[in-house]
Amino acid sequence: MGILKSMKDMKQMVAAAPAMIDQAQVLQAQAAQMQAAQAQAAQQAQAAAFAAPGSSAGITPDLLAPVAGVTVEQYVAVVKGIAAYNYDQAMLPTVAAGHGIDRASWDTAAAAFNARVTSSPAFAQHFNALYRAS
Template sequence: MMMFSQLGDMVKTVKAAPGLIDRANALADRTAAYRQQMDAMAAQAVHAEPAAGALEPIAGVDLDRYARIVKGIAAYGYDETKLPVVAGMFGIDPEAWAQAQAGWGARIQADRGVGRRFNEIYAAV
């Protein structure tokens, strides 16, 4: 009896196999499409260009100066409370620095091209 039961299970499995194979192939196709989409997004992030006007200075602080100031706190153990001090060394008053810091932070988050350019400058200084 056990042999017939096992044979019956095997027949059920064989009958179900085409559907299982079709579902597995569909899943593989969706996975490949997802992977292509993720690769395209990664390539875009690496080669992203800033939007028009996104590199205009904020409160008189351009991106190059902003990156130099942000990197300048390394001398203070990366103590962010020293950013206004470093900005002052670049001739930027505290009010202008507050505007620039908020503005550049927002642009870097919103525009991958600005973020990429900031990272390039930060790494170079």
């Protein structure tokens, strides 16, 4: 009797298989549509974030605050100033000194502004706009 029950259960499972396959295909199509919609929304959000160079969207006052007496604008001027030295990073303190910034203040400010650029897309965009404008 156990064999007959197993056969009956297997027959029911085989009969239900096409419906389960159809349901799985519908779920797969829905997941693909949702993924495409999310990708499009992310792309639009990224495009909107970078659409207006120099915009201050997402910039908070603490991101623009001077560090060790060095302003964002001074930081940009020093970073851009090493172009004259073939972008030699070792020349940053020398260029900073030319802008009236001592070595200790420059080291502190450079570390802080580099961290802001890498951690905040809005600040990185603001830095890029200032760099291009100078």
